[in-house]
Amino acid sequence: MRRRRMAMAGAAVALAGSAVIAVQAGAGPARTKGGSHAPDDGLNRFQQQKVEWHRCRTGPDDAIGKELDDAKAQCAEVTVPLDYSHPDGPTIKVAMSRLKATDPKHRRGTLLYNPGGPGVPAMYLALMVKQAEPTIAARYDLIGMDPRFVGRSTPLNCKWPTVSIGSAGPDRRTFNRSVALSKDLAARCAGHRDVLPHASTRNTARDMDVIRATLGESKLSYIGSSYGTYLGEVYLQMFPRRADRVVLDSALNPDLFGPDLSSTQGPAVNATLRNWAAWAAGHHDRYHLGATTAEVMATMDRINQAATRGPLRVGSHKVDSRLLPQILWSVTGGDSEEVYADYAADVRVLSDAARGIEVTPPKALDEALTDLSTSTDADGTFSVQTAIQCADRAVSRDPETYYRDIQAHRADEPLFGPLTRNISPCSFWPTAPAEPPTKVHNAVPVLMVGATGDPAAVYPGQQVAHRALTGSRLVTLRGAFRHTVYAGLFAPQNKCIDDTVNRYLVEGKLPNTDTTCPVMPSPSDD
Template identity: 60%
Template sequence: MSHAAVSCPAEPGSTGRRGLRALAAAAALTLTGLGLTSAPAVAETPAGADGPARFHHQRLDWHGCRTGPDDKAGETLDAAGAQCAEVVVPLDYRRPGGRTIKVAISRIKATDPAKRRGVLLTNPGGPGASGLDLVVALAQGSPALRSHYDLIGMDPRFVGRSTPIHCGWKTGTFLRSAGPNRRTFDESAALMKELAAGCARGNRDVLPYASTRNTARDMDVIRAALGEQKLSYLGYSYGTYLGAVYTQMFGANAGRIVLDSAVDPDVYGPRLLSRNAPAITAALKHWAAWAAEHDKEHGLGDTTAEVLATVNRVNQAAARRPLRIGEYRVDSHHVPYLLFGSLYNDSAEAYADFATQVRTLADAARGTVVTAPPSLKATLDSLFTGAGALEAQAPIICADRAASRDPETYFRDIQAHRADEPLFGPLIRNITPCAFWPTAPVEPTTTIRNDVPVLIAGNDGDPASHYLGQQVMHRALTGSRMVTLRGAYRHAAYLGAGNSCVNATVERYLVDGVLPDGDVTCDRDGAPAG
């Protein structure tokens, strides 16, 4: 999920920080929305439409991307020389003669037509994150990709400009900790029920069609509408699941596929993060060791154990009474989420910012009047007001896999793991809006098992897409190879980690078509590991 959770939390959701602008963001759980204006909603297919293939031959009307004076994302795209267009797709592929929706795409053309080898479609994760301006980050970050590919961004169906779903949430993500007891669990269950009801209002007729399988079908329509025989693809976080589903459904049309920070395809859905506690805890300890080395600057403790004790005191204080952070009241539902969402990037700059946030929380826990630093303020604004909400995240996840509708299932699971997962277990095992969703998935969850050639890139300390889950994806895609950045406690490897070994391995495949003979391991200094 990202900081969001699922994306990564939105994709904590998933909640990552933007670096390279979209790449570190591709890693974030919360890849927040870009504030793009919406495309026209549902239209009717002209009479006489004969099936899905008719959508393959549509003519695309390319135009500027900026929609108005406040459209910063469109302004960025236009400044980078991008164009935008809308692709018409069926709402329900089982009924291609029925209602249609529009999917927005962006394009930065290859700078060297003589070397052009096709299109590279991209997805930053989420689910529910806008992907239109990811092409700008890729074009800036990789001259090789820019010269060899038309870079294609996409707002997946019901996201951003693509016939968006609006749930009216007053929170940026549904990811919450269940807190310390039955009362706090019941509070979170009530919130999830309220969030599900918000998505049901005005959207019930489209919710069944928000699935990843339908987005994969949209991708193949985009491929055909662009006049391409093959679709190459680069997906981060949730985007790896989308890419894997595409290979399962349209393997014959798959070009060069790179999946970065792969999710576990056997768990993906409302319970995607349920196995992440060990990875999140390891990432927290890695940061705590750094903070202990910088105790003079941040005052959180001069040993790893003391820094972790400071974190635990904050969580315990928030369980007793909410912490006052500016205009907000932060309680035990929020603290584990705030910690998780700050662990997507292990750079010294990101770690220093996280330490500043924890210092603020620790001061508030002692009753000191505090002002939130900018990064914490932005996260709290999203949590408490809905700013930048990934409103399509829950609709996508809930359309992909059914969830238990019995709250006791979740409470028992949390209680069973309180001893071994005291801080993050109540967060990652908590109930979600899918337990109260008004519609059921209309198709079975996709089983990923194929031999399409794929390159998987990842970090072995990734807290959001844990390494064991990445390896599950690797085994499921029997034609895949894997490049691993060793000792990296972050989300997103290619370009986002700035590692020359990883970058070279990915670009050798995307540009030259050379998959490694076997799996590759890279060290943090950019050298292949022995």
């Protein structure tokens, strides 16, 4: 159920954020040209600062902090420049957690984990790595860093009244609603003009390197999944000599990352939907969605057409053409029996509602509908995720660009195209990126793992990343329809993938060549 809720949130956004941006004054000379920094370029005081470790819990209601404390984690904050081109200017705080290696005699370094997003706090999620892979936790100090402006790291919050833009819907009128909403949300961030250009992935990579230095490490090991792979790609390009053992799980295309990257997902999501439809056809006696893949897909089309004509009544909720694709996006939550069965149960409810039958949604579906239709962006998750994407790459500011693209793909992407190709607040953003996107091309040794049917980090994009990282080895899980593949953190677990990654992180052994792993049942499906 957790995976299912996370997949639904993926269309709407992830976690994070809090109240107000606060910056502090600093001192020091300016940065040299390029992405790297010379020893006398004003960063010494940041790299040599003393880390003051403390308990993680901030108060009686801080459940995450308590869980970190119970796991004997330590927490701290480091000071970094708001703008690395002016290290003598304002500064911000970046928060992190540390779980010390459980086998200190065989400790080999520090490993930082970023689970994706963007905009997802990672202080707590480092604990997930320890729980999932104790072999890695034995050999490395595990670091979870809340990226700048996320979670406890000088949080940014534009106080948006919604958690998503949603689908563009079936026609020009519904698309215009997306345009108006995007414009309004962008305007609500205008009060943060001074910090918005500095929310970029390049600056988060620089923050990572400050953390490396403050921990006294000459090199940093890293696991990044989803967006975390792009952060890793940027770090490798900016600091190639500082990287130790790096794992990129479900790599994003570094040439495209930004607000419009989702437009590449349509074919992969459709393939994932068809894979589920084949499964559902095999369980027709239980769900009654169709006895063949084609019949199940026809049921999906019928639901979509009904929502286009008017909102579906699902319990106390109204599911319109803007909301429906977001709910059905949960098919991307993984290809396990559990996820597919939960999804089929939801589709059964939506199918009945499309026929005018009174329905009661399952608890998880009811909660997801509530989150997407009534929740405000109270903690700043949606706004900070958007801020990071807008700071990384400029996009078209002409709404017609998006409407033409949606129209061109209505036939081949009728359900998800208006969602993945929709306009975003970045088209009306009050600031421009401070730097151009990072051109990734280097020969640093890297282990890449991913699935051919990944609906988010599409496989052609993984291959682009693989070609750009000429020192990489790519281990492919063929025939799997899941996003992320390592350690069962967010998708079904695969022993072949896990063994390959752990061997590399512990022994430093990359595969001799690119290779594949077979799809095997996850432990929960045995």
